[in-house]
């Protein structure tokens with residue numbers, strides 16, 4: 001979850017740049033997303049096989065591995081993804097004890113060996129981080145590297161055999177250095193932590209922000225110079241070096257030795273290696289030339305920071321204390337005008353071209369994903385990684401030629417990884433992204449939502465032009481059936497469509513639910529009513545996050561009669577279901593009314609009907625919580641989503657200020673908004 005505070009003024013400096021996280025670690029993704037950095041994830045294929053014996057100290061091993069991870073992605077992207085990132089971030093976390101380096105356990109026995117070694121003792125966690133800055137040149141790409149590491153000391157309690165095995169059998173240790181996750185169950189094993197907690201989790205956020213600040217503050221002050229020097233390590237507790245090529249002797253065991261090809265793709269000359277131990281370097285780190293722009297790149301050649309467009313949490317709190325509603329949106333129009341004016345004189349730059357290609361071709365990526373998902377490619381490769389295209393084709397009953405194309409498309413989209421087993425044989429496996437989201441039983445499976453996109457939204461979108469011309473939804477053209485109320489007339493008209501829709505909503509609620517449920521402190525509320533709460537997935541997130549809260553899910557009888565099938569294992573009696581129509585029937589009494597992805601389905605008149613019923617049911621102090629993608633929120637796709645609502649329903653996406661206006665008409669005030677990371681913006685208001 002992220003409140004858009006400018007705690008770190010360096011974050012906006014990254015805005016508008018193509019930042020790539022060369023890591024499949026979900027923790028690193030979460031840590032960076034949480035502070036509002038926008039980036040793509042391209043997990044590194046670099047194998048962690050450096051010869052540990054060649055390093056004087058364990059942290060050097062972590063740093064070198066981080067560098068190789070980042071470089072591999074920085075080098076691959078221009079070739080395989082046909083785009084050059086501005087910055088690639090790589091990291092490697094290791095645990096060290098008694099001079100030994102512990103990485104991720106290979107099996108349960110290995111986890112047991114690691115955890116019993118850590119039991120009752122203090123150990124160190126090192127995360128090495130490498131930041132590769134890519135400079136596009138006429139005939140290639142230049143890479144420059146900044147690296148650092150952070151150490152945190154952690155002491156484990158004495159662990160009994162039973163505890164050890166219970167923890168190992170939870171499955172948590174397997175993808176984590178040292179065999180534990182401090183952020184989850186592993187936290188229970190820890191007596192103390194000295195240093196940065198996030199460093200243990202996999203990414204030293206504070207140190208990273210300091211480095212970014214050094215890089216960009218330096219760049220700002222030296223933007224008029226031809227070459228610049230950066231004092232990267234003088235305020236760093238650890239070595240920081242800038243080098244343009246890894247020392248060759250460090251990669252002895254690596255089959256993908258990065259030294260085998262020059263890092264400067266464009267330069268035939270030997271590459272200089274600069275090490276800075278304690279003092280400032282004289283390396284030309286920030287001479288960034290871009291096609292179509294003159295001289296050194298500076299802030300003005302990048303997009304304006306998003307923070308211009310959003311309300312910060314602090315602003316909202318201040319607004320609350322002054323007892324006013326949210327301000328109107330800040331000057332987005334002015335900002336856009338400004339950025340247009342800036343570009344008027346020059347030809348399109350790389351970002352412009354990339355952006356336009358992404359927009360024009362976006363549908364191909366979506367449809368490739370939908371098709372692979374529908375053909376259960378990710379399910380297959382989850383259970384049987386390492387199949388080749390012929391084997392996949394056989395299993396999914398498709399042509400070899402078509403399957404090859406589809407698999408390659410998925411590789412380029414970062415959904416699958418390919419490896420050349422022999423010169424003629426390429427095999428495939430799921431990337432972390434697919435493992436998290438795409439196979440049917442993935443922890444945050446969007447499989448069913450993707451089916452809904454493919455089966456329902458895609459046909460509706462193909463009639464978008466009519467939707468725009470006629471100003472109505474397109475169910476009749478897409479499915480041959482008129483629908484006034486999409487739920488009664490379209491989604492719940494047949495059991496099959498209803499199940500598909502419920503499955504889709506269930507998967508979205510599972511992915512977004514926790515962030516919504518934890519966006520605000522709700523400890524003062526005892527009862528909640530989730531209006532249109534469908535399968536109850538969101539309600540269970542609320543009861544899990546708030547032990548004192550009971551939630552009634554209120555939805556149409558057609559939904560409630562099937563909702564119990566979705567929670568066969570839930571024994572939580574704090575979630576109950578009541579059938580009814582929230583436009584017609586009396587609402588269950590509650591302290592908090594939850595409207596998660598509901599209001600966007602309806603036009604303003606209907607929203608007012610519903611809010612007025614909620615206002616009648618609310619005593620002063622009771623609250624309404626709205627979870628939606630707001631037009632002025634953080635999700636880049638909220639405006640296209642609004643088009644989607646238009647083709648699908650009579651509803652729309654709205655701005656925060658529109659919700660604020662509507663709510664204030666029904667006697668609500670004290671409004672706050674949080675932009676979560678999981679698609680939704682969460683808005684809360686109290687009955688005055």
Ligand SMILES: Cc1cn([C@@H]2O[C@H](COP(=O)(O)OP(=O)(O)OP(=O)(O)O)[C@@H](O)[C@H]2O)c(=O)[nH]c1=O
Pocket residue numbers: 022023024025026027028043044048069091092093094095104125175176177178180181182183186200201202203
């Ligand atoms: C000690 C500790 C570690 N981790 C995770 O351990 C992995 C280390 O492995 P890595 O090789 O550095 O990264 P990876 O997961 O293989 O990803 P990649 O960067 O793609 O190599 C990272 O995930 C970390 O979060 C936790 O989640 N919690 C903890 O308390």
